[in-house]
Amino acid sequence: MSQRSLTTTPADAPTTGGGGGLPRGRRFGVERVFRGLATVAGSTILVIIVAIAIFLIVKALPALRANSENFFTFPSWFADSSPPRFGIAAIAFGTVITSALAMLLAVPVAVGIALCLTHYTHRRIATTLGFFIDLLAAVPSVVFGLWGRDYLAGPVADLSAWLHANLGWIPLFGGAGPYGRSILLGSIVLAIMVLPIVTALTREVFLQTPEENEEAALALGATRWEMIRTAVLPYGRPGIIASVMLGLGRALGETIALALTLGAVYNVSFDLLGTGGNTIAANIALRFGEANPIGRSALIASGLVLFAITLVVNMTARLIIYRRREFVGSAA
Amino acid sequence: MSRTLAPGGAGLRTRRLPAWTPVGVGAAAVLLAYLVTAVPGAGGPVRTGVVASLLFVLGLGVLSRVVEGGRVARNRIATTLVYAAFGLALAPLLSITVTLLSKGTERLNGYFLSVSMHNVGAFDDAGGAYHAIMGTLEQAGIATLITVPLGVLGAVYLVEYGRGPLATLIRFFVDVMTGVPSIVAGLFVLAFWVLIISPMLNNGRPEYSGFAAALALAVLMLPTVVRSTEEMLRLVPGPLREGAYALGIPKWRTIMRIVLPTAAPGIVTGIMLSVARACGETAPVLLVAFGTDSINLDPFSGGQMSLSLYVYQQAGVASKYAPGRAWAGALTLVVLVLTLTVAAKLLARRSKLAR
Numbered sequence: 001m002s003q004r005s006l007t008t009t010p011a012d013a014p015t016t017g018g019g020g021g022l023p024r025g026r027r028f029g030v031e032r033v034f035r036g037l038a039t040v041a042g043s044t045i046l047v048i049i050v051a052i053a054i055f056l057i058v059k060a061l062p063a064l065r066a067n068s069e070n071f072f073t074f075p076s077w078f079a080d081s082s083p084p085r086f087g088i089a090a091i092a093f094g095t096v097i098t099s100a101l102a103m104l105l106a107v108p109v110a111v112g113i114a115l116c117l118t119h120y121t122h123r124r125i126a127t128t129l130g131f132f133i134d135l136l137a138a139v140p141s142v143v144f145g146l147w148g149r150d151y152l153a154g155p156v157a158d159l160s161a162w163l164h165a166n167l168g169w170i171p172l173f174g175g176a177g178p179y180g181r182s183i184l185l186g187s188i189v190l191a192i193m194v195l196p197i198v199t200a201l202t203r204e205v206f207l208q209t210p211e212e213n214e215e216a217a218l219a220l221g222a223t224r225w226e227m228i229r230t231a232v233l234p235y236g237r238p239g240i241i242a243s244v245m246l247g248l249g250r251a252l253g254e255t256i257a258l259a260l261t262l263g264a265v266y267n268v269s270f271d272l273l274g275t276g277g278n279t280i281a282a283n284i285a286l287r288f289g290e291a292n293p294i295g296r297s298a299l300i301a302s303g304l305v306l307f308a309i310t311l312v313v314n315m316t317a318r319l320i321i322y323r324r325r326e327f328v329g330s331a332a
Numbered sequence: 333m334s335r336t337l338a339p340g341g342a343g344l345r346t347r348r349l350p351a352w353t354p355v356g357v358g359a360a361a362v363l364l365a366y367l368v369t370a371v372p373g374a375g376g377p378v379r380t381g382v383v384a385s386l387l388f389v390l391g392l393g394v395l396s397r398v399v400e401g402g403r404v405a406r407n408r409i410a411t412t413l414v415y416a417a418f419g420l421a422l423a424p425l426l427s428i429t430v431t432l433l434s435k436g437t438e439r440l441n442g443y444f445l446s447v448s449m450h451n452v453g454a455f456d457d458a459g460g461a462y463h464a465i466m467g468t469l470e471q472a473g474i475a476t477l478i479t480v481p482l483g484v485l486g487a488v489y490l491v492e493y494g495r496g497p498l499a500t501l502i503r504f505f506v507d508v509m510t511g512v513p514s515i516v517a518g519l520f521v522l523a524f525w526v527l528i529i530s531p532m533l534n535n536g537r538p539e540y541s542g543f544a545a546a547l548a549l550a551v552l553m554l555p556t557v558v559r560s561t562e563e564m565l566r567l568v569p570g571p572l573r574e575g576a577y578a579l580g581i582p583k584w585r586t587i588m589r590i591v592l593p594t595a596a597p598g599i600v601t602g603i604m605l606s607v608a609r610a611c612g613e614t615a616p617v618l619l620v621a622f623g624t625d626s627i628n629l630d631p632f633s634g635g636q637m638s639l640s641l642y643v644y645q646q647a648g649v650a651s652k653y654a655p656g657r658a659w660a661g662a663l664t665l666v667v668l669v670l671t672l673t674v675a676a677k678l679l680a681r682r683s684k685l686a687r
Contacts, residue, residue, distance in 0.1 A: 030582070030584055031582050031583055031584050034583075034584035034587075035493055035583075035584070037485055038485045038486070038488045038489035038492070038493055039489050039493065039494075039498075040485075041481070041482050041483075041485035041486040041488075041489060042485070042486040042489035042490055042494060042498075042499070042502050042558075043498070043502065044482055044486060044554070045486065045502055045505050045506050045509055045554065045555065045558065046501065046502060046505055048509070048551060048554070049505055049508075049509060051520070051524065052512070052516065052517075052520040052551075055520055055523040055524040055528070056516075056519060056520060056523055058523065059522075059523035059527060108417070109417045109420055109421060110417075111417075112413060112414045112416070112417025112418070113414075113417050113418050113421055115414050116414045116415060116417065116418045120411065120414055120415070129418065131677075132422060132425060133421060134673075134677075135425065135670070135673075136421065136424070136425050138608060138609075138612075138669055138670060138673045139428060139612075139666065139669075140611070140612025140613070140614070140640055140662075140665055140666070140669060141612065141613075141614065142612070142614045142640045142643045142644050142647075142662070142665075143428065143432070143612075143643070143662045143665065143666060144428075145644070145647070146643060146647050146658055146659070146662055147424075147427070147428050147431055147432075149647070150431075150435075150655065151427065151431055152424075152427075155378065158378075192421075192424045195421055196421075199421075223403055223404060223406070223407035224407055224410075224411070225406055225407040225410035225411070226403065226406075226407070228410070246511060249511040249513075250511065252513070253511075253512075253513020253514065253515060253516065254513070255513070255514065255515045255614070255615040256614040256615055256618075256640075256644055259644075260644070260647060281513060281515045281615070284515055284519070284615075284619075285515065285614075285615055285618055285619075288618065288619055296522075296527075299519070300519050300522070300523055303515060303516055303519040306513060306515070306516060307512070307513070307516045307519075310511055310512065310513055310516070311508065311512075313511070314507075314508045314510075314511035314512075315508050317511075318504060318507045318508055321507075322504070
C-alpha cells in the first residue's frame, strides 16, 4: 500500500519554498487536463450502467404499453402479432431452473477441482492443470453450443432414457421422450461453461486460507480431508458463496449455447428430460431475427428483467466479497 | 510416514493399507465392471467406466474402513472424489478438442478462408468464412481502439487519483459490470445506437453495422480492461513514483513515462485476454450487426458478419454441408481465440512485476 503515501500531488503541494516555488503554468495545466481525462474515463463505467438502464426502459415501454397480457404472468410469446401478447413467466422460469440445475452440477465439481489444485497436487503440476481449466474458459460459447447439440445430445439422450426407465416415478424424470434438446442437456452444457469460472474464483479463496490454521489442524492429527473440512472450508465459506453467485450471474445471462441446446418451448414444466426449456437470453437470440418493431421492444423488455436480475446477483456477490476483504484486512 | 504395522494394532500407529492398494482396487473394479457390463445388452464403455468408478470408491472405502478405521476411510474417499472432479472437467475439454479437430478440418482450407457465402445456396457444397473473419477482426479492432484508452485511463484514475466515494463507487461498479450478460450489452447498443443514433445518420432508417457490434464488444471489454490494468498498476512499486516526483517530474508525466511502461506487459496481457473473449461473443453481434452473406468491409454501414455469428448461423441451417461449415468456422474461431489467450499468458510470464 505504498502508493497511499502519494496522495499529495506536486500540483497540490505548497508552492512557497526555497528556490521561488514550483513553476506554475503550462505543465501543471497539462496535469489538470490529464487528471480530468482520467476522472472522465473512470466515470464512463457509471455512465454506461445508468445508460443501459435508461435506454432499455425507453425502448421497452412501447411494447409494455401495447401488451394485452400481464408481462410477468403470461407464459407465451406472441409479441409480433396484433394485439401483441407476451409474458416472461415461462422463460423466466426456464432461466432459473436451467441455471439452478447447472450450478448444482458445476459447484461440487468446481470446488473439488479447486481443492485438488490447492491442496492435493504439487504447485508446479497445479499450474499446468490449472492452465487446462483456463483453456475451458477460453472456448467461445457458440462452440459449446454446437458441441452440445451435435455430440453431447446423444449421450444425454441415453442418460435421459435410463433415468426415465429407472427413476421415472420422480416428476423431474417423467418425460417419456423423444429425448433431444432438453433442460437437462442445456444445464449440462451450462455447467461445463461456468465450471472454469467458479473453479478460478474458489481456487483464489482456498489459497487465502491461513497456513497456521491448516498446520494446526494437521498437528492435531487431522487427516487431510478433516483439515479441509475444519480449516479450509469454513474459512472460505463466504468466498465460495460469492463465487457461486458470480457463476450464477454468468449462467443466467448465457445466450448462444442455450439457444442451440434448449428446446425453445414456452411452458412452465419441471420435466427435465423431454424436449423443452427456454431462457430469457436464448429467447432474445432466437426471436430477434423475425421480430417487428413491437416484437423487438418486447425482447428489450425481457432483457431489462434479465439485466435487473443479474445486477442484483452480481451486486450481492460483490458486497459479500468486499465485506470479507475488510474482515480479512482487519484481521491481518 | 512409515507404513510399518504396529504389533497387534495396540501401538500409537493405526494399521495402514499398503501403498499399492488404490491401484489394486482400481484394477479389480475395472475388471469386475467389465465382467458385469459385458453381458450383451448392458454394455457401453461409458457404463463400464461409471460402474468401475462406483466399485472403486465402494471397494476402497470398505477396505480402508475395515483395516484403517472410519476417519482414514473418509479421507481416502474424499481424495478419490477430488481427483475424480478433475477428471470429470477434463472429459468435455478432451471431447471438444477431438470433435473440433476431426470435424473442423474437413472443410478448413485455403478456399474456406478466402471466399464468402455470397451467392452460395445453403445446399451448395461451397462457401467460406472470409467475410466473417474480416468482420471479427474489424469489430474486435474497433472495440479495442475504443476500450484501451478509456480502460487504461480509467484504471489510472482508480489507482493514481481516485479517492473518496466516487472512486469506491466506480470500483464497485467495474466489478459489477464484469457480470453484465453479453446479450444485455447487445440490447443496450441496439436501443441506443441502432434504434436512436443510427436513424439520425441514415435518413431516419435504423441501420445495423459492424461499428455497433464494436460498441457492444467495447461495453463488455471495458470493465475487464479496467480491472486488469488496475491490478497491474498497483503492482508498480511506490518508490519508483517517488523517485520521479523527487526529480521534479509532474505526476502525469510520471504516469505516462514511468508507471505505465513498467506495467505495460501486464496491461497488454489483460487487453489481449479481453480481446480474445470479445472475439468469441455471438449474442451482441447477432443483435446489432445482424450478419450478412457477402463481404462488407465497411464497418459503418450495413450488416456485417463475425466468425462466431457465422458458426451460429450455419448451425441453424438444415443442409448436409452446413455443419461442416459451422465446425470449420468454429475451429478457425478457437484457433484465433487460443492464439490470443496463449500469447497473452506467455507475455504475462515475461512481465517483471511479480504477482
